[in-house]
Amino acid sequence: MSPRRVTLADVAKAAGVSRTTASLVLSGRGRELRISHDVEQRVLKAAEELQYRPNIVSVGLRTGTSRTIGFVSDTVATSRLAGDMIKGALEAARDRGFMLFIGETEGDAALEGLLLQAMQDRQVDGLILASMFTRTIKLPKGITAAPTVLLNALSKQPTPLPAVLPDEVEAGRSAARVLLDAGHRDGIYLIGAGPSLRDVPSGSVAAVERLVGIREALGEAGVKVAGARVCPDWQPEYGLAAAQDLLRTTRPRALICFNDRIAMGVYQALDDFGLKVPADVSVVSFDDHPIASWMRPKLTTVALPHYELGRKAVDVLFTEIDRDRSDPDRVGEVHRVPMPVRSRDSVAPSATAESLD
Amino acid sequence: MSPRRVTLADVAKAAGVSRTTASLVLSGRGRELRISHDVEQRVLKAAEELQYRPNIVSVGLRTGTSRTIGFVSDTVATSRLAGDMIKGALEAARDRGFMLFIGETEGDAALEGLLLQAMQDRQVDGLILASMFTRTIKLPKGITAAPTVLLNALSKQPTPLPAVLPDEVEAGRSAARVLLDAGHRDGIYLIGAGPSLRDVPSGSVAAVERLVGIREALGEAGVKVAGARVCPDWQPEYGLAAAQDLLRTTRPRALICFNDRIAMGVYQALDDFGLKVPADVSVVSFDDHPIASWMRPKLTTVALPHYELGRKAVDVLFTEIDRDRSDPDRVGEVHRVPMPVRSRDSVAPSATAESLD
DNA sequence: TATCGGCGCTAACCCGATTTAGCAAACGAA
DNA sequence: TTCGTTTGCTAAATCGGGTTAGCGCCGATA
Numbered sequence: 001m002s003p004r005r006v007t008l009a010d011v012a013k014a015a016g017v018s019r020t021t022a023s024l025v026l027s028g029r030g031r032e033l034r035i036s037h038d039v040e041q042r043v044l045k046a047a048e049e050l051q052y053r054p055n056i057v058s059v060g061l062r063t064g065t066s067r068t069i070g071f072v073s074d075t076v077a078t079s080r081l082a083g084d085m086i087k088g089a090l091e092a093a094r095d096r097g098f099m100l101f102i103g104e105t106e107g108d109a110a111l112e113g114l115l116l117q118a119m120q121d122r123q124v125d126g127l128i129l130a131s132m133f134t135r136t137i138k139l140p141k142g143i144t145a146a147p148t149v150l151l152n153a154l155s156k157q158p159t160p161l162p163a164v165l166p167d168e169v170e171a172g173r174s175a176a177r178v179l180l181d182a183g184h185r186d187g188i189y190l191i192g193a194g195p196s197l198r199d200v201p202s203g204s205v206a207a208v209e210r211l212v213g214i215r216e217a218l219g220e221a222g223v224k225v226a227g228a229r230v231c232p233d234w235q236p237e238y239g240l241a242a243a244q245d246l247l248r249t250t251r252p253r254a255l256i257c258f259n260d261r262i263a264m265g266v267y268q269a270l271d272d273f274g275l276k277v278p279a280d281v282s283v284v285s286f287d288d289h290p291i292a293s294w295m296r297p298k299l300t301t302v303a304l305p306h307y308e309l310g311r312k313a314v315d316v317l318f319t320e321i322d323r324d325r326s327d328p329d330r331v332g333e334v335h336r337v338p339m340p341v342r343s344r345d346s347v348a349p350s351a352t353a354e355s356l357d
Numbered sequence: 358m359s360p361r362r363v364t365l366a367d368v369a370k371a372a373g374v375s376r377t378t379a380s381l382v383l384s385g386r387g388r389e390l391r392i393s394h395d396v397e398q399r400v401l402k403a404a405e406e407l408q409y410r411p412n413i414v415s416v417g418l419r420t421g422t423s424r425t426i427g428f429v430s431d432t433v434a435t436s437r438l439a440g441d442m443i444k445g446a447l448e449a450a451r452d453r454g455f456m457l458f459i460g461e462t463e464g465d466a467a468l469e470g471l472l473l474q475a476m477q478d479r480q481v482d483g484l485i486l487a488s489m490f491t492r493t494i495k496l497p498k499g500i501t502a503a504p505t506v507l508l509n510a511l512s513k514q515p516t517p518l519p520a521v522l523p524d525e526v527e528a529g530r531s532a533a534r535v536l537l538d539a540g541h542r543d544g545i546y547l548i549g550a551g552p553s554l555r556d557v558p559s560g561s562v563a564a565v566e567r568l569v570g571i572r573e574a575l576g577e578a579g580v581k582v583a584g585a586r587v588c589p590d591w592q593p594e595y596g597l598a599a600a601q602d603l604l605r606t607t608r609p610r611a612l613i614c615f616n617d618r619i620a621m622g623v624y625q626a627l628d629d630f631g632l633k634v635p636a637d638v639s640v641v642s643f644d645d646h647p648i649a650s651w652m653r654p655k656l657t658t659v660a661l662p663h664y665e666l667g668r669k670a671v672d673v674l675f676t677e678i679d680r681d682r683s684d685p686d687r688v689g690e691v692h693r694v695p696m697p698v699r700s701r702d703s704v705a706p707s708a709t710a711e712s713l714d
Numbered sequence: 715t716a717t718c719g720g721c722g723c724t725a726a727c728c729c730g731a732t733t734t735a736g737c738a739a740a741c742g743a744a
Numbered sequence: 745t746t747c748g749t750t751t752g753c754t755a756a757a758t759c760g761g762g763t764t765a766g767c768g769c770c771g772a773t774a
Contacts, residue, residue: 058730415760
């Protein structure tokens with residue numbers, strides 16, 4: 001029914017040459033192997049007219065490559081973060097003519113093993129192991145076969161695999177700087193974690209790193225955190241509860257929320273207490289979740305650069321693929337992707353700052 | 358470096374038989390071709406011990422298959438809908454040992470063409486053409502090569518391709534029924550589209566179908582829509598504006614919002630006018646966007662079954678793949694996936710209904 | 715004893731490309 | 745004229761399986 005695909009043999013026949021010659025010309029090696037200009041043109045013309053495209057499966061069998069990358073994540077659906085990350089990876093891969101296999105493990109090691117096998121069986125040229133929230137993972141064994149990059153994840157064991165992560169420490173500094181730049185020096189409270197580095201939800205790398213950055217930036221400005229409330233889980237209801245608890249005893253001037261979902265609960269608590277954002281209380285947050293721009297006033301937040309993370313992971317993977325594989329004792333580099341501040345409407349200059357004018 | 362893959366030849370040698378025999382045994386055709394039990398066991402044992410897995414690329418070259426499906430959508434990132442849809446497709450494919458190629462066209466026809474070519478070059482066994490919001494699409498040409506299913510999309514031209522879509526009309530009926538069941542008969546307003554079938558955002562299939570369902574269900578109960586406001590785009594700000602406009606002149610008893618983002622704006626407008634959900638006004642909506650369960654009170658909404666849509670598309674695709682390809686003049690079936698009601702806290706019995714007790 | 719047929723297995727070809735090794739013709743130098 | 749070299753191309757092997765055609769052996773039959 002469907003017309004058979006055009007093969008190299010068809011092109012060769014049309015050009016009146018052997019398959020070898022056609023292959024050489026089309027792979028660009030015709031020049032160095034002294035194929036005559038005349039023959040070269042005949043082959044190119046035939047390929048053009050027949051709309052020849054090499055069968056990648058066949059090339060794959062011969063060369064062991066597939067122009068394909070495997071993207072294995074623990075979750076693609078639960079957090080929407082995945083979408084942009086995959087999109088970034090997709091586009092970076094497409095720029096090089098690569099396709100992406102998507103796989104989801106749901107945190108199941110057995111499933112992960114099967115998935116990696118299935119990808120190896122299809123001769124993927126490289127793997128990206130992604131986690132949807134930053135964390136340390138146990139490396140599945142048997143991934144040495146293909147070049148691999150960790151995305152939004154760090155290995156528990158030392159590993160030669162490179163990793164791509166958001167620069168959370170710098171993000172913490174950015175959040176603090178947003179408030180400092182607005183003149184805030186007093187009444188800065190944290191919602192979600194802190195004030196000490198031990199006061200974090202267990203297993204959250206982001207919490208620790210954001211906290212480190214916040215404390216560094218504030219410390220350098222000689223500003224102290226006025227207080228903090230830990231949230232066991234970074235969901236709106238915990239943000240609400242934490243903020244209510246805080247507001248019963250205090251009137252903060254600025255709040256740093258550890259993510260946007262917390263900030264959503266915090267907004268509600270502030271509203272309950274009759275406090276206006278940003279006139280009474282400035283709020284800055286992390287993630288740039290879609291809701292951040294839906295909240296009223298729109299939330300100023302330090303964005304997780306999902307798209308860039310995805311792109312970067314693929315870029316790093318390509319350098320891995322191109323790299324000379326002989327170096328045995330190299331250590332996986334950690335690439336940090338900047339988290340940009342999305343300045344919106346939830347931060348106002350502090351009253352004290354204005355009075356200094 | 359990495360130990361070479363185990364091939365069929367290795368298994369054959371270990372079992373002391375020819376590659377042919379090993380292939381026959383492992384493909385299950387040993388029985389019918391009278392391979393002795395002894396030899397069969399030796400082959401199976403060798404394959405087991407060597408952990409033999411066939412190279413799918415090789416099989417692909419010979420048989421033209423790849424145990425792979427191409428999933429091409431206009432967008433994977435912008436709307437989070439994609440995540441669950443892909444997840445459903447992923448799992449359904451995995452159940453059959455298939456992998457998914459993901460591609461994104463961004464509505465660019467040229468890009469779509471390239472993507473489809475790239476997938477054909479990799480010999481995908483089938484294609485899913487997905488749209489992230491329900492709409493009619495122009496079919497790219499040259500997709501006759503592989504079995505194809507439309508997901509969340511309808512073809513502009515008549516086509517033999519099956520389509521998988523959410524059952525929006527029934528969803529409209531469901532939304533109406535939620536209010537009817539709560540005793541609402543008066544003061545029911547629509548926000549987003551209506552009251553006439555012409556009052557819809559252009560190009561929105563969902564708007565028309567939901568509206569049809571709503572009007573049918575209400576009509577059958579002898580209830581009339583009290584009024585409606587169209588939103589040019591279904592975003593919170595338009596919902597806010599539409600509701601404000603409505604509330605300046607009216608006191609509705611129940612609102613049917615055409616999606617959750619509109620409902621979010623509507624909540625705010627109701628709050629501005631000092632009206633409580635659901636005590637003063639019941640609200641029902643569509644989509645079950647993640648924010649629906651974050652809103653306070655939690656929003657009752659008719660869910661887009663993304664996961665099921667993804668699964669269903671793959672299931673339908675497999676029946677296409679298995680189908681006898683000879684039937685030339687069949688018409689693409691349209692499969693409708695039910696949209697379930699998520700009953701939460703935004704609908705209360707109407708005051709009149711209670712007074713009847 | 716030659717023939718036939720079933721049994722159990724294998725040689726060889728195929729898929730569509732890449733790549734190695736090598737061949738024939740033309741040319742130059744001795 | 746002869747040998748060596750360069751030029752320009754091709755035959756054949758290869759990747760790892762699936763598949764077709766057929767081979768050798770055995771026992772039964774004529």
